[in-house]
Amino acid sequence: MTGEPVLDRAHGLDLLRQMVLIRRFEEKAAELYTVGKIRGFLHLYIGEEAVAVGTMQAVGPDDNIVATYREHGQALARGIPAGSLMAEMYGKATGCSGGRGGSMHFFDVSRRFYGGHAIVGGGLPIAVGLALADKLRSRAALTACFFGDGAVGEGEFHESLNLAALWKLPVLFLCENNLYAMGTGLSRHQSQTDIRRKADAYAMPADVVDGMDVLAVEAATRRAAASVRGGDGPFLLELRTYRFRAHSMADPELYRAKQEVEEWKARDPIALYIARLPEMGFLADPDLAAIESGVAAEVDEAVRFAEAGPWELVEDLTRHVYAPVTS
Amino acid sequence: MTKMTYRDAIREGLREALRSDPRVFLMGEDVGRYGGSFKVTYRLLEEFGPERVRDTPLSESTFLGAGIGAALGGMRPIVEIMTVNFSLLALDQIVNNAATLRHMSGGQIGVPLIVRMATGGGRQLAAQHSHSLEGWFAHIPGIKIVAPATPADAKGLLLAALGDPDPVFIFEHATLYGLEGEVEDEAVPSEIGKAAVRRTGETVTLITYGGSLGKTLQAADQLAVEGIDAEVIDLRSLRPLDISTVLASVDKTHRAVIVDEGWRMCSFAAEVSAQIMEGGFYNLDAPVARVCSAEVPMPYAKHMEDAALPQAATIAQAVRQMLGAHG
DSSP: OOOOOOOOOOHHHHHHHHHHHHHHOOOHHHHHHTTTTTSSOOOTTOOOHHHHHHHHTTTTTSSSSESHHHHHOHHHHOOOOHHHHHHHTTTTTTTTTTTTTTTTTBBBBGGGGGEOSTTTTTTTHHHHHHHHHHTTTTTOOOEEEEEEEEGGGGGHHHHHHHHHHTTOOOEEEEEEEEEEEEEEEEHHOOOOOOOOOGGGGOOOOOEEEEOHHHHHHHHHHHHHHHHHIIIIIIIIEEEEEOOOOSSSSOOOOSSOOOHHHHHHTTTTTTHHHHTTTTTTTTTOOHHHHHHHHHHHHHHHHHHHHHHHHHOOOOGGTTSSOOOOOOO | OOEHHHEEEEEEEEHHHHHOTTTTTEEESSSSSSSOOTTTOOOOOHHHHHHTEEEOSSOOHHHHHHHHHHHHHHOOEEEEEHHHHHGGGGIIIIIITTTTTTHHTSSSOOOOOEEEEEEOOOOGGGSSOOOOOOOOOOOOOEEEEOOOOOHHHHHHHHHHHHSSOOOOOEEEEGGGOOEEEEESSSSSOOTTOOOEEEEEOOSEEEEEEEGGGGHHHHHHHHHHHHHOOOEEEEOOOETTTTTTHHEEEEEEEEEEEEEEEETTTTTTHHHHHHHHHHHHHGGGGOOOOOEEHHHHHHHHSSSHHHHHHHHHHHHHHHHHHHHHOOO
């Protein structure tokens, strides 16, 4: 899980396939939202696919993941079946959180995916604690903690960076800087907009990477992860990206210029990657149609799984508040 | 049995926990080198070392959240918050995470975390170190709230919390730390959710917990001189609440007075009162009465603080009034 990415054909195509899966999954989710199959808040990952896919290449099966309410991309890149995610958004008992969480609270502890957290900054202390447990138990693992640029305004961001650095805990802090804390632009909520530099205050190494370039993301994350795994304590990696869709389905996007959105769309992470394939030689002739049709089948199957799943019984309403009483 | 202070009883419980379970560690402000702001953890750092007795920065939200994360990661953290007023800085982690993760994950994870904190007034520490907010916390499903009133329970409830798969918050009234009492030498857990009858009587039921137990027993002694035979119930656990012990007593005495150091408005006493109405209304000979703190932030001056808090005299007077009006 260290060093530079190995760019063989299988890996190269897998990165593409995963990004396309996230894109099509999210498009389907948006469609299902408009017809009322999915309710609540829905925060789409479209535009940010290279971040989840690239970073997750450096995260191993023994590592922990703490994510945000915009976590569909991370969940898919972690390998959680699309059907269990779709079923969760339907609110079905077969969802990854049994229908208790919804879009913002995906959990799959078998894959060490510790949520979907919808209080901005609230997941960081939990990531610090998971890493503390690993350190105390001498488990060789890191905790990958995703959060957005909005989170750096929260006290918990600063407290968590300090504590993780102070105790040299294996946390990989991954800041998905999409330039907006919901509707408030970075320069309107931060005095220091160069997020990576905030790590300086905590004597923590940091780096920044173009979050629209999946290969650059993978390489930067592997370097950061190697630093964490080396026992040097936490690392802050800022990933500069952009969401192409609104903050949530309820957002009329009055706060950003259409031209800005178009400029970023010209740097679509999937299109950028496809354009680079010929120069990479071994990916000169990817069968894009085959990838698309495979992904379409996977998304269709996810919807079928969600539709077919049962609802939890209302009689079980107060389950999962406390551990079941064992006699 | 050994006679010891409430403070020493907690320390014995902590020592027992640290000795018997390698997953246990302590974390909080000044719990190590300083020895604990109330000297509860005095010399535990020397005995168990800095990995297991961890001084934290002044970052309540993050070290409590790290406790949650460490619990998810397989540890059994015991977090100390210096006073209940400081716990408000960690409310995000308490309410949004500790109480919800089991549920939001559809039962995949639990949070076996213990949080200890000092509560209550009576030490002239004014309006930011003296409040009794355990009633607030008892409002929240997903966490458990206990308030030991004796040295034996201080140790016993801590050991019970250690065996609990869910987050347990222990409220230690700060005036009790020097209180002496008999404590089991062996590790005998108390039962969370079980009230104790501290004095039997026939005329009126006095219901209280934590720091008010001593005052309530004093009041009962005063009343006994006047021929009024009061039963005193120590709730010990606010959530879960042992209402059946309360109702059984009211069934016998037909009168109930609740003594609670929280403010009267929306107090825990209000909840107990409501549950007596719901479950025992037709057994009552008089309306349920409450003796609570005055509706004012805690004043510094001693005579004013005394007037703001329930006292043995005001408890006894409430009983006399009830019997005079309806006796």
